[in-house]
Amino acid sequence: MKPIHVITFLGTQLDSGNGAGRWEKWRPTVALTQHEDMEVARLDLLLTGPSHRALAERVRADIGTVSPATEVVLHELAVDDPWDFDVVYTQLFDWARAQAFDTEAAQYWAHITTGTHVAQICLFLLTESRVLPGVLCQTSPPKRQREGAAGAYTLIDLDLSRYDAIAQRHAADQRDAVAFLKSGIATRNARFNALIDEVERVAVRSTAPVLFVGPTGAGKSFLARRMHELKKSRHQINGAFVEVNCATLRGDGAASTLFGHKRGAFTGAATDRPGLLRAADGGLLFLDEIGELGADEQAMLLMAIEDKRFYPLGSDREVTSDFQLVAGTNRDLRAEVAAGRFREDLFSRINLWTYELPGLAGRPEDIEPNVDYLLTRHAQASRRAARFNVEARRAYLRFAQSGEALWRGNFRDLYASVTRLATLAEGGRITEPLVVAEIKRLRWMWTRDSAVAAPGARASGGSPGAMAVDAASVDLADFYDEAALEQIDLFDRVQLQGVIAVCQRSRTLSDAGRQLYQASRAQRAALNDSDRLRKYLAKFNLSWDRVSTR
Structure with missing residues (x-):
């Protein structure tokens, strides 16, 4: 068996005693070295101040009497108040990091019977986190005290994987959480099930941003809401679930909706507005279609994610909000970054946990x-x-x-x-x-x-509700002066009128793109209709904001 190294705090009360009478009482630190069935090779005795040096020396001498083979090493920690958790934990952590533990050559026991309750808790936490690489040791006095009685000791291994019943309970708890994320639906797709398994682990272990990529209606919003409910049921989050579709945000209203504003920040700002980021403080913020955010909003969002602070519009005073971000998009943000439409630093920040939801x-x-x-x-x-x-x-x-x-x-x-x-x-x-x-x-x-019909014609099929593209209602003179218009071929003019007509009847760029390129979507592996439409408009020096607001 490997030699036993014990780490323990000096018990200023339990380990105390003078004269021959001290052997008639149970002193935990000394008693730990008196067990006939095991031998302590080394005992690291931690003191919380110089005032206990004399007692520590007495304990070391007594251990030398009952267990001469035990090496006792005294360590004085700079602790003024042994009930100050911050100080005790920091001192013990720094001491542990400075030690050259060798788990191949020795086994380590963290003795948690002596010392203040704060000291015992710190030993527990550092052992549980493997900073102290060993097991806990709890000692107790004998039922009937007699001279030299050692009492009993119990070892507690905090490696939960060693306990079958606990491991099974954790597995069952994880299965329940996965089922919760799927609303109890017994899905059979292996790829989707593996994705949800990982999302569950991330949801309960991380507060970092999560990015869901997938087509409209694939369940991005639903899954974000279930993540919030799962975290709230585990008491990991106490704030609200706040959802916003970034494709609906325009101009000053975009920044105001997200970050709030001060009264008078812009025309129509009659009162202060807190904004949705502040509404999500302590909770989860779901930004759907995050790729639709403008450049200014992207920069402000990056600061809010990294620093948990930002400036409302028109304010020179920062506000704070601590929220977890979950974002959704049907775009390929890598392509958006390459094209200069999405900030690379923001993408890097939200790309830690990215999941592609299948249609x-x-x-x-x-x-x-x-x-x-x-x-x-x-x-x-x-x-x-x-x-x-x-x-x-x-x-x-x-x-x-x-x-x-x-x-x-x-x-x-x-x-x-x-x-x-x-x-x-x-x-x-x-x-x-x-x-x-x-x-x-x-x-x-x-x-x-x-079926989006040619300009000036009705949509095919003749079905009830089929929509006509009224290209004739679009006057290109609203967008170009006479000289610029003469530079556009008649063929391109007719087509452009039809495209603008679709844009003007659509709520968002994505919606217009889906209508215009619907027939060819099934033949494409990557769907980015809004990007195709944006590039088409740019070819004629137009933008979505310009054509959609006419």
Whole structure:
């Protein structure tokens, strides 16, 4: 067996005593060296001040009497108040770091019976964190005191992996947390399940920014909210969940919404506004479509993430907010950085934990459990259960899991589809005719989404609600003077009018991009419609802000 090295604080009360009578009492430090079944090779005796030097020397001499083979080394720590946690911990930590521990040559015991409760806690914490590389040792007096009685000792190994029952409990706790993040949905896609497993570990162990990348409707917002709820249930966070879609922020309103403003900071700023970053203090801030933020907002956000402080608009006084950031985007931010549209330092800061959420079409095996989950949710909300009959369920899943089902809106499309079926189900039964009608509706919807007609013509299909691109309503003279307009070919003018018309009827750059490039999306591995549209407009010296506000 390896030699035993004990680390212990001197017990100014328990270890004290003078004269022959001291041997009639149980003194923990001396008693630890009196056990016949083990021998202490070295004992590091820690003192919290010079006033205890005489007692320490007495203890060392007594140990030499009962265990001559034990080397006792005294260490005086600069501790004025042994009940000051900060001082005791710092002194003990620095002492431990200065030691040349050799776990191959010796085994180390941290004796936690003597010293103040603060000293015992510090020994525990440093052993648990492996700064002191050993096990805890707890001693107790004998049931009946007699001269030379050693009492008992117990070793506690803080390596939890050594305890099967504890390891099983931690594993079960982790499984519960993963199930919580997935709302109990028994997803089957191996890639997605592995992703959620890691997100769970990061959620409960880290406060660093997390970035979710994926198409619209892939569940970025949902997963961010579940992360907040999980952390709150573990008492790791006590603030609110604050969500904002950055694609909806424009001009001064963007900075004001996020960082707040002082009254009079800009036209219309009639009162002070705290901003969403301050609302998220102590909680979790979810910035969806973070790639849509302007350059100024990106710089301000970087400061807020790194320093937990920022200036509201119009204020010369900093405010603070300690929040965890979760960001979402459907863009490739690496490409945005390369193009100079997204700050490289901000991307580096939020790119510590990046997860790409697959779209629903890439997880066909997960459609069935999600359908069952949505039916359960609908029943709870409406107090009216709905179920597929066998033929209807088979027909719906066959289509939903096929390549024909595009699920461009991902879970939003699936939610809408299941809601329609459950609402129309007579007697709570979803029948095959209902499924056939729903499949037709989905086909029509996805066909409509991919059909943006040529300028001046109606969208193809003639389906109810099909939209026309009214290019004639766009006057290019609003954007160019006569000389500049003459430099644009007639072909490009007609096409540009149609593009601007789509932009003017769309809420966001991403929305316009999806409409304009919908037909070719299925053939592309990387989807960045907004970037394609931005580059198209830039070719004609236009920007989204300019064409969307006309």
